Amino acid sequence: MSKAKNVPQAPQFPLPFSHAVRAGDFVYVSGQVGVDPVTREIAGTTIEEQTRQCLLNVEIILEAEGLTLDHVIKSNAFVSRTEDFPGYNQAYSEVFKQPYPARTTAPVDMGAYLVEIDVIAYAPSKRVQA
Incomplete structure (x- = not known):
């Protein structure tokens, strides 16, 4: 069984997710x-x-599940400009x-949002070096 979670401290958007x-x-x-959860403004x-703000938002959500960034085993990132x-x-x-999580990074135009992760x-466990 899966359980969905919405975290009041994380950025809120009127979208179905x-x-x-x-x-x-x-x-x-x-x-x-990279949106500040309090002001809802783009963070820089x-x-x-x-x-940094993107990953802070991820961290806020993980903390609501009793986890940290050290529990992340895979990340997917979309970066607006390849020069970034x-x-x-x-x-x-x-x-x-x-050791870093496994990762995929792809260029995708997202306008004012420079990155989405x-x-x-x-x-059960944190990442360790193999």
């Missing part, structure tokens, strides 16, 4: 953009600022600890 869905030991977090104009990939990688590597977390 759950912040996360827990299915057994896995938690699937819907794509988050750089890829680094928006990436280095800045995205820099901010991503500052937030996630090694969704993740899959595995509740």
Whole structure:
């Protein structure tokens, strides 16, 4: 059985999705953009600022399930401009600890949103180096 979760502390959008869905030991977090959950404003104009906010929003949702970013085993990211990939990688590597989750990153035009990230977390354990 799966259970959908909406987190009041996470950014709210009038769209048909759950912040996360827990299915057994896995938690699937819907794509988050770099929006401040309180002001609902885009958090900065750089890829680094928006990436950090994106991952903070993911973290808020994971915390509601008793998890941390260390439980993330897979991330998918959509970056608006290919020239922002280095800045995205820099901010991503500052937030996630090694060993990093498996990852997919693809360029997708999203207008003012420079990045969107969704993740899959595995509740029973944290990532460890192989």
